[in-house]
Amino acid sequence: MNILILGGGGREHALAWAIKQNPKCDRLIVAPGNAGIAQLAEVADIDILSGATVVTFCEENAIDFVVIGPEAPLAAGVADALEAAGILVFGPSAAAARLEASKAFTKEICDACGAPTAAWARFADPTPAKDYIRRMGAPIVVKADGLAAGKGVVVAMTVAEALAAIDDMFGGSLGAAGAEVVIEEFMTGEEASYFVLCDGIDVLPIGTAQDHKRVGEGDIGPNTGGMGAYSPAPVLTEAIAAQALDEIIRPCLAEMARRGTPYRGVIFAGLMIDHGRARLVEYNCRFGDPETQVLMLRLGAQVLDLLLATAEGRLAGAGVNWADDHALTVVMAARGYPGAYAKGSVIRGLDALPQNAREMVFHAGTAARDGAIIANGGRVLNVSARGATLAEAHARAYAMLDAIDWPEGFFRRDIGWRAL
DSSP, X not given: OEEEEEEOSHHHHHHHHHHHTSTTOSEEEEEEOOTTGGGTSEEOOXXXXXXXXXXXXXXXXXXXXXXXXXXXXXXXXXXXXXXXXXXXXXXXXXXXXXXXXXXXXXXXXXXXXXXXXXXXXXXXXXXXHHHHHHHHOSSEEEEESSOOTTOOEEEESSHHHHHHHHXXXXXXXXXXXXXXXXXXXXXXXXXXXXXXXXXXSOEEEEEEEEEOOEEETTTEEEEOSOSEEEESOTTSOHHHHHHHIIIXXXXXXXXXXXXXXXXXXXXXXXXEEETTEEEEEEEESSOOTTHHHHHHHHHTTHHHHHHHHHHTTOGGGXXXXXXXXXXXXXXXXXXXXXXXXXXXXXXXXXXXXXXXXXXXXXXXXXXXXXXXXXXXXXXXXXEEEEESSHHHHHHHXXXXXXXXXXXXXEOOSOTTTTTO
């Protein structure tokens, strides 16, 4: 079959790598792709936020199945346009994708079905928001209501920091995403990610992971899109995963169906785990980044079968074949990230690194220029490895990192430290 993946980051490189291994995949196109993706699939330069453009491209290229990677095309209704055109698609409708596109909407769904989450309040004006913060005190969490590319959350340890976040968001730093804010109770515990497929009726858990959001070692400094991840997440035990599925994910998906917006795709639940129980931090309506990189290493070619079963409403008869192993990925980022950073520096040493089922470098923000790979984003590479233990995966990944010649980049040396 002919398959199109929308997106151009590390998540999409990992998805393409796994899907390409499945014999059902005859032709694979990724739009817009990146320099690493171009080494294993065709790439196309199209507007992935335009449903009409994507539909036309699919019709011209006899595409049988579309996998939507990032959240922005989902929120823009690209899945709706494909479904209306009779093209099989993996990814929720724009109405269902509000679970990620609006923090307040998710809270309303949780309240309606009794799913455990943080206490919250919603504001469209800075003055009452600041009054609320002063009344509640710190630590406290300030979130932009809309999509902010992973940068719309401030965990404020002081009232002054929270007030500054309000000024920043309402001041336009995040554009329309910050037109409204959600202020939440600060939850204590350990955070983990739970990935579940849903075909509108049935659900199938497909893996757990933990990522490191802070830029600095020891999990300090500003939040980022993620500096590394590992799978499985030891803190997300079978008992806690069952509780999260029964008390959070299933009730929320049932509430979505009750409202006439059934959810089809992957639901990525960010969970805060404390004293053996999980509460919802947030939902994402797509695979996480960099969590996808470790999930794809562990799942491999069966990913395509699982995505097809989801899109075709066949999850009731589907299952996951897990290897009893661990995977870890480390992000190489451009110096200055998550602040200002330069593009265009040359990355050397990649050609000498292994690319197999146990060791892979997934490209995130790269481009090709004059035969060289150059940095073209903030998070640039995802250096990833599997092992029988997390320690083995850690050692393999860091051995690869040390072989990469890129003085303009940096990475954390402590990914996985909590579990290790």
